Amino acid sequence: MRERASSTPFVIVPRRKTWTKILGLVVIVLLALLIRAFWVGDIAWSYVGANLFSPSVLRGVVNSIIMTFCAMVLGIVLGVIAAVMRMSDNPVLRNVSIGYVWLFRGTPALLQLLLWFNLALIFPTMGIPGLFSFRTVDVMTPFVAAFLGLGIQQGAYTAEVVRAGILSIDKGQTEAGLSIGMTPLRAMLTIVLPQAMRVIVPPIGNETIGMVKLTSLASVIQYSELLRSVEDVYYVNSRVIELLIVASIWYMVVVTVLSIGQIFVERYFSKGWGGHGPGQPARQTLTEEAA
């Protein structure tokens, strides 16, 4: 360390971080051993490389992304509706919303997928009598069952996230909107929700990432998403671990891309908070506290 100019005769000696260094070294050695174990283990890495970009695996990746997107859109739409219903003055709407969240948060997603997929057992045909009807098995394809199952249960979680976001906005914002002649609905849509987005986006990003992985459940109802497509390969060539590694790599890639996307979405909705990133104190609050 360079000695800094000082008017006192004393010299400050930096603390010797011996144990920090030893601990760091131990962890590095352990990591190296772990990597070596995988390297020398019975993994035929050539199979990983060979299957990483195979058409059937890529189709699985695409199907997983499509399902994530569709289920999240359905989840967010249902979530916003349920959140607004929950905060309504109408007791029927409020309780229907509470019941929806209770029901679809209360059972495992996998079970819900199986229920949707087997809906034909309860309702062999669906439709409006006299107008039209169809056989349920024809309509309840793996895609539709997974879409409904994942989207509807996602809506139950999103409802709570959206409600928390709306509650986080000062009631004065609504009143200010009303005072310049807005209807309550307009104040909600143009004043409250855009601000609530700042609170809503990080957990929704989290849930979207969760959904990428949750789509793997759809493999049990024959939807050919990523996990299902690697399973189809290893049923033939028995390279189980190699293909699971392929799937892991693709899940990691998709999640990484989404995490980066989330940064940009958050930046967009933090307008007016001085471009602070997530987790930074909002300047608005600071000035209000000072006042």
Added chain:
Amino acid sequence: MDALITAVGLQKYFGSFHVLQDIDFAIAKGEVVCIIGPSGSGKSTFLRCINQLERIDAGCVAVDGEIIGYHRDGRMLYPLSEREIARQRQAVGMVFQRFHLFPHKTVLQNIVEGPVGVQKRPRNDCIGEARTLLKRVGLAQKAQAYPGELSGGQQQRVAIARALAMKPKAMLFDEPTSALDPELVGEVLGVMKELAASGTTMIVVTHELGFCREVADRVLFMDAGRIVDSGTPAEILENPRNPRVKNFISAVL
């Protein structure tokens, strides 16, 4: 003189708490009325009733001859739709204690939100008017700033401009300087004095007795949900007859 805003027999409860007890009130066009009184006396609630942010429990309020919140049929008053109430609210501008600017919109967007978004007036006209208003409150150079970048006093002046942009018939001020650092109070009161001088009808709930003395045509003293005394600033502030007013004034000064 024709009254612009009248309240007759106004009653308001919060649960079992009787916040406003039989308020009778009238303000003429161009008049400036200041309401003073201890906290919890119902001053703010009264303002919020005029702007229909609170529902009244009995009595009625009329703005420019129109009963607010209700459609009258003989003796019966039927509640208006939210859309009708929203239309009526445009007749009175409101300035809040804690500003409540929209933090996700720039100063200019805050001001044009009402005229463009609600009143559907041509955007370019409104932007021009907004810039004139900003000049009037001394913030012409802050049009593109976000509220979070402004001081409290500047935010409150923008809030005044935002209310004025609706071209209201009257302006309500709910303790507009109470949330401000002392050195910022003057700039907001300055804007309000200019408004009063230009003939704006104003009801101001405030603790700034100096402002009352200088600007008010009439001062009301409220206590425990009633208008206890009213008169010219000299009558109320200099030689209060009512002992409760006297106590309050001496405690504040």
